[in-house]
Amino acid sequence: MATVEERVKAVTARVLGVDLAGIKLQDEFRADLGAESIQSVELVANFEEEFGIEMDEDEALSVETVGGAVEYIVKLCREQGIEVET
Amino acid sequence: MSRPSKPHPLVEVDEPNLLEDTFDYSLPPLIRFDGPIVEYIDGQPVQFDPKELASRDIHITDTTFRDGQQACPPYSVDQMVHIYDLMARLGGPNGVVRQTEFFLYTKNDREALDRCRALGHDYPQCTGWIRADKGDFRLVKAAGLNETGMLTSCSDYHIFYKLKSDRKRILERYCQVVDAAFEAGVRPRCHLEDVTRADIDGFVLPFVDRLMEMSEQVPEHLTVKIRLCDTMGFGISYPGVELPRSIPKLIYKLRHECGVPADRLEWHGHNDFHKVHVNGATAWLYGCDAVNTTLFGFGERTGNPPMEAAVFEYIALKGDLCGIDTTAITELADYMRSIGLPIPANYPFVGRHFNTTRAGIHAGGLRQDERIYNIFDTTALLGRPPRVAITDKSGADGVALWVNEFFGLKGDERVNKIKVHALARWVLDQYEVNGRLTAISDEELEAKARELLPELWQKYKGSTQA
Numbered sequence: 094m095a096t097v098e099e100r101v102k103a104v105t106a107r108v109l110g111v112d113l114a115g116i117k118l119q120d121e122f123r124a125d126l127g128a129e130s131i132q133s134v135e136l137v138a139n140f141e142e143e144f145g146i147e148m149d150e151d152e153a154l155s156v157e158t159v160g161g162a163v164e165y166i167v168k169l170c171r172e173q174g175i176e177v178e179t
Numbered sequence: 180m181s182r183p184s185k186p187h188p189l190v191e192v193d194e195p196n197l198l199e200d201t202f203d204y205s206l207p208p209l210i211r212f213d214g215p216i217v218e219y220i221d222g223q224p225v226q227f228d229p230k231e232l233a234s235r236d237i238h239i240t241d242t243t244f245r246d247g248q249q250a251c252p253p254y255s256v257d258q259m260v261h262i263y264d265l266m267a268r269l270g271g272p273n274g275v276v277r278q279t280e281f282f283l284y285t286k287n288d289r290e291a292l293d294r295c296r297a298l299g300h301d302y303p304q305c306t307g308w309i310r311a312d313k314g315d316f317r318l319v320k321a322a323g324l325n326e327t328g329m330l331t332s333c334s335d336y337h338i339f340y341k342l343k344s345d346r347k348r349i350l351e352r353y354c355q356v357v358d359a360a361f362e363a364g365v366r367p368r369c370h371l372e373d374v375t376r377a378d379i380d381g382f383v384l385p386f387v388d389r390l391m392e393m394s395e396q397v398p399e400h401l402t403v404k405i406r407l408c409d410t411m412g413f414g415i416s417y418p419g420v421e422l423p424r425s426i427p428k429l430i431y432k433l434r435h436e437c438g439v440p441a442d443r444l445e446w447h448g449h450n451d452f453h454k455v456h457v458n459g460a461t462a463w464l465y466g467c468d469a470v471n472t473t474l475f476g477f478g479e480r481t482g483n484p485p486m487e488a489a490v491f492e493y494i495a496l497k498g499d500l501c502g503i504d505t506t507a508i509t510e511l512a513d514y515m516r517s518i519g520l521p522i523p524a525n526y527p528f529v530g531r532h533f534n535t536t537r538a539g540i541h542a543g544g545l546r547q548d549e550r551i552y553n554i555f556d557t558t559a560l561l562g563r564p565p566r567v568a569i570t571d572k573s574g575a576d577g578v579a580l581w582v583n584e585f586f587g588l589k590g591d592e593r594v595n596k597i598k599v600h601a602l603a604r605w606v607l608d609q610y611e612v613n614g615r616l617t618a619i620s621d622e623e624l625e626a627k628a629r630e631l632l633p634e635l636w637q638k639y640k641g642s643t644q645a
Contacts, residue, residue: 131600131607134575138600150595 094178097144097170098163104139105159108132118160126159140166146173197550204556207491209498216464218418218427225431229464232496237463239489240445240471241266241279244291245308245328246483247473248282251520258518259291260298262474265511267300269486271502274302275493276486277469280328283307283318292322306368311352313359326366328406329356333383334373346382354389361397368404370447375413379422379432387437404443405433406471409458412451412481416461426458430465445469450481459484460492474511475522475529487511487528505560528561535566536577537618543576546583546593569619571610575603581624582632586639594635601631 095103098118106113109126122128128136137153140146140162146169156162170177201209212229219225243266244259254262263279270276281295282288296305307327309315319327331353332338338349353369360367369390377383387405394402407429415424422428426446433439446462446469448455459470476485487508494500512522512529524532534557536545544551545565553565566584567577575596582602583593596603605627609615629636 131575131603134596134600134603138597141597148597150597153597 096178097167100143101140101159101163101166104143105136105162108136108139116159118158118163120159121157122159122162123157136162144170144177145175146170202550204550205559206498206500207495207555207560210492210495216418218431218465220428220431227427227465232463233498235468236442237468237470237493237496238275238277239270239486239493240277240469241303241473241486242308242447242471242483243279243473243477243486245280245282246447246478249479250477250482253287254291254518256287256291256294260294261514262511263295263303264298264300265507265514266303266474266486267298268504269490269507269511270302271500271504272301273502274304275490275501275503276303278306278326279303280306280308281322283309283315283322283324283327289322292324311356313356316356316359316363316365319360319365320363324365325400326368326404327360328368328370329360330372331356331369331386332372333386334377335382336376337373338382350382350386350389353386354393357390357393357403361393361401364401366401366404368406368445370406370408372408373410374407374429375409375423376411377423379429383423384432384437387433387439391438402443404445405439406445406447407433407462407467409446409448412449412454412458414448414454414458414461416454416457426461427465430462430467434466441466441468445471446484447471448484449479450476450483455482455484456488456492459489460496463492463496475515475520475526477515477520491528506562509561509563532566532568534563535568537568537570538572538577543574546576546580569606569624571607571615573606575600578603578606582628582635585621585625585628586635588639598635599632602627605631 102113102116105111105116105122105126109122109128109132111126116126120126122133122136133154137148137150140153141148144166146166148169153165156165167177167179201211203209215226215228217224217226243262244254248254266276266279281292283292292305305324307319307322307324309319309327309329311329311331332342338344338346342349357367357369371377371383374383390403390405413424414426416426418427420428430444433444434441444467446459446467448458455476459472462470470484470489472486472489473483474486476482490503490505490508494503508528516522522530524530527533534553536552541552545553545567549565558564564584567573567580569577569581579594579596579599582599588594602624606619609619
């Protein structure tokens with residue numbers, strides 16, 4: 094099974110239309126990957142779908158980097174009883 | 180530049196200070212005063228105490244069927260009766276909407292008057308309107324009215340150029356008509372036409388002095404009322420302005436130099452300079468008890484003080500609904516639209532979009548707490564919850580708000596913008612991909628919500644089959 098990091102990067106590449114290989118953990122969704130307002134919402138929605146989790150809107154939209162998203166999703170998966178590869 | 184002398188340290192708080200003494204969401208924001216108003220009159224400072232408003236019997240009068248009807252095709256009798264009935268509900272049992280006036284010249288005018296009175300409402304009381312012509316009193320008497328307005332133009336524009344007369348002859352003619360009213364047992368209400376363009380010392384005050392002298396000879400219920408008619412909208416509300424345009428000075432002179440009591444003074448304005456509502460409220464403030472209005476400001480040229488604005492001003496000044504049923508305002512607006520009188524979409528209180536936000540950032544605020552971008556509880560007071568119109572500026576926040584409203588979701592049921600991302604994307608693509616330039620209608624959004632939010636639709640609307 095792919096790791097959380099791999100799955101987060103794959104979703105990010107698909108939603109934002111950027112090259113998967115070029116995504117780094119320290120990349121900021123807006124400043125580095127060019128996420129517009131609606132795309133930030135779409136990213137969160139796609140993360141929810143990918144991992145089968147529920148995210149708090151304000152918390153999720155305040156995450157700025159790819160690495161931050163990985164940490165946040167791992168935490169939520171643990172809290173919501175979802176098994177993931179880390 | 181020198182440093183300011185008074186420091187202003189930040190006051191940190193644990194709870195937000197929402198200033199709810201003023202912004203009680205269940206009412207329009209209250210108008211609270213913290214001191215007297217000073218106006219210089221004839222070089223002397225004169226204090227006005229605005230706090231008196233809370234106890235004075237200020238009220239609203241109506242001229243929808245007279246001045247209002249001069250601005251639009253005539254109402255049918257049935258329409259006038261329906262409007263009158265709703266107006267009675269709006270003003271409530273305390274008579275906040277105290278009087279309304281009727282033409283008396285045609286059979287339809289008189290039938291409308293009779294049928295309105297037959298409804299049996301205490302308020303608005305029905306009064307008449309005639310020209311300053313002794314012969315017209317037969318109409319007032321025949322209608323069985325206790326009071327009538329009569330046109331008594333008082334600027335030289337009117338006296339010299341319209342009436343082709345002079346001050347002395349006109350004053351005598353007006354007084355003869357007032358005498359005729361007394362003889363007929365009808366209270367005259369002299370409409371001082373064009374008063375804000377008149378010679379106050381040379382004609383208006385002498386005329387009003389004479390009317391007050393004449394009133395001393397009759398019982399109280401016949402004493403002359405004065406309507407100050409700002410015919411061209413020249414009146415000015417703020418202190419320091421010269422007569423005849425100063426509303427404060429005009430009212431002060433009539434009250435204190437001519438002895439006209441507040442309950443026999445009325446203000447009638449026009450909106451030629453966008454000052455019509457505030458001028459009416461100013462008249463209340465400086466000692467005139469009645470403000471004459473029309474529904475939605477319909478009236479000659481640019482219109483009159485809007486009744487619905489005066490109603491909210493009244494509540495804001497009194498701090499209480501005082502028996503007013505504000506929901507009748509929405510019904511009156513719907514009715515006016517249904518009979519072909521358009522109301523602009525952005526018109527306060529009743530326009531289709533008066534509490535509709537288009538900006539996504541505002542919709543975001545509205546979604547968190549409607550008080551952020553709604554003027555008061557418009558759902559309770561007007562039956563109109565705050566809305567969003569969906570455009571390219573709405574963002575996912577606006578779409579989420581629309582969805583919550585559309586499905587009627589409350590509390591924990593309300594969905595966040597993550598759940599509506601597909602609909603938000605469709606909206607944005609309408610503009611960015613398809614080059615759309617118009618707002619998206621509720622019908623279009625409804626169809627798309629059915630398609631793109633099937634789980635929500637099934638949960639709250641049932642089948643997704645059209």
